[in-house]
Amino acid sequence: MDERRVLLIGRRAAVLTRLAGALRAEGIEADQVQDPAGVRARAGYRVVAFGRAVKPADRERIRREFAEADPEAVFVDGYAPITELLVAQFEQALDRRPLGRRAVVDASVRGGIVDLELRSPCRLRITAYRLDALYRTRTRELFDRQVEPGTHSAALDARSAKARNVFVVIRADGETVALAAG
Secondary structure, three states, rough: OOEEEEEEEOOHHHHHHHHHHHHHOOOOOOEEOOOHHHHHOOOOOOOOEOOOOOOOHHHHHHHHHHHHHHHOOOEEEOOOOOOOHHHHHHHHHHHHOOHHHHHEHHHHHHHHEEEEOOOEEEEEEEEEEEEEOOOOOOEEEEEEEEOOOEEEEEEEOOHHHOOOOOEEEEEEEEEEHHHHHH
16 A cells, blocks of 8 residues: 555545645645545545535545545545645644654644644744635744744734634644644
8 A cells, every 4th residue: 555645535626636736746646536426445545535515424425435445544624725734634644653753742722822742852833824704825934943842832813813714734843733723
């Protein structure tokens, strides 16, 4: 099985094509399917991802079939049609390191504050993505520097702290964590 092969299921061809291109640039092979009704479990996919327009009944059927074919399959529900965010979700899903060997011990977003605990010194980058009322992506770097192990925090800007469609990507020396913040 190709450890870096994923299946993208979604209705919006442009989003799937953009995402597949971005994943390939990261060394992740991506196949695309627009019609979830025709999806059947196939060997070789480490991760199966669903766009927001895929109906819950289709998601459940596909999850069940793929889990039966490969109990180690991972399923990703795309947070938003933001390419960088979706790539981060895939990087996180494909990370097979044991939890005890990962740099990020814990991460959460509450009340407009990103809190995380790190196991080892690393270069830490925290990026926030927000979809505005017209579904345009707004990106803001919250944090980017070398840090020591321990607890760290970063605040979202005031608009992002109140918004519904806000997401955070944490990168720590080759490790990626994507979170929904709003």
